[in-house]
Amino acid sequence: MFTDIPDGTTAQQFWDGFYGARQVWSGDPNPLLVREVEHLGPGTAVDLGCGEGADVIWLAARGWDVLGIDVAPTALARAADYAARAGVTASAHWQAADLAAWRPERQYDLVTVQYLHSPVALDRTRILGTAASATAPGGTLVVLSHAAMPDWHDPAVALPTLEDVQRDLALPRDQWRLETREVVERTISDADGRSGTRSDSVIRGVRI
Numbered sequence: 001m002f003t004d005i006p007d008g009t010t011a012q013q014f015w016d017g018f019y020g021a022r023q024v025w026s027g028d029p030n031p032l033l034v035r036e037v038e039h040l041g042p043g044t045a046v047d048l049g050c051g052e053g054a055d056v057i058w059l060a061a062r063g064w065d066v067l068g069i070d071v072a073p074t075a076l077a078r079a080a081d082y083a084a085r086a087g088v089t090a091s092a093h094w095q096a097a098d099l100a101a102w103r104p105e106r107q108y109d110l111v112t113v114q115y116l117h118s119p120v121a122l123d124r125t126r127i128l129g130t131a132a133s134a135t136a137p138g139g140t141l142v143v144l145s146h147a148a149m150p151d152w153h154d155p156a157v158a159l160p161t162l163e164d165v166q167r168d169l170a171l172p173r174d175q176w177r178l179e180t181r182e183v184v185e186r187t188i189s190d191a192d193g194r195s196g197t198r199s200d201s202v203i204r205g206v207r208i
């Protein structure tokens with residue numbers, strides 16, 4: 001999936017090509033995100049690296065006013081189309097931006113980052129620091145990351161451990177209450193019938 005990427009390929013070039021002409025992801029909200037936020041009342045939210053927007057649309061359908069940001073305009077156009085079909089255009093908003101340069105103009109009640117992995121340059125530490133600073137006092141930050149994939153899975157992306165993500169977030173203990181910090185394992189299989197274990201790290205913090 002991530003092979004033969006020419007040197008100098010930008011994030012936008014790579015991800016626009018990746019999304020191409022047809023739907024890539026399932027269209028379903030991430031079950032771990034659902035688990036982490038379904039108890040929260042709605043407010044304002046931002047999803048960093050939203051891809052085709054399934055999580056944004058799920059939040060919008062539950063009453064959140066949500067901004068989805070991604071570097072790939074192709075994915076965002078598809079997300080806007082899905083949002084229209086779901087009847088949530090008034091509360092699902094989209095912004096094409098490279099998160100390495102994105103500076104939030106406001107803070108949000110919920111900031112989410114699901115699987116922000118990339119085979120091209122990605123300043124994860126900076127982006128996660130921005131995610132933390134974009135969380136309003138009393139607001140919630142959720143970061144889901146792949147921590148390990150089966151050995152038959154494409155190895156082109158270096159995956160951070162739970163500890164890596166926590167270090168990158170650098171949430172001061174006197175300013176954040178860490179409510180979830182765990183690794184969740186799940187059996188997955190590919191089109192050839194191979195199965196294996198995928199591990200995802202889950203961090204949910206509340207800004208005091």
Ligand SMILES: C[S@@+](CC[C@H](N)C(=O)[O-])C[C@H]1O[C@@H](n2cnc3c(N)ncnc32)[C@H](O)[C@@H]1O
Binds near residue numbers: 025049097098099
């Ligand atoms: C593995 S996908 C995950 C998409 C979505 N969050 C999900 O869980 O389905 C990673 C996403 O991050 C986006 N992305 C990668 N680098 C980015 C960057 N520098 N700025 C903004 N988005 C970026 C990609 O376009 C892609 O949609």
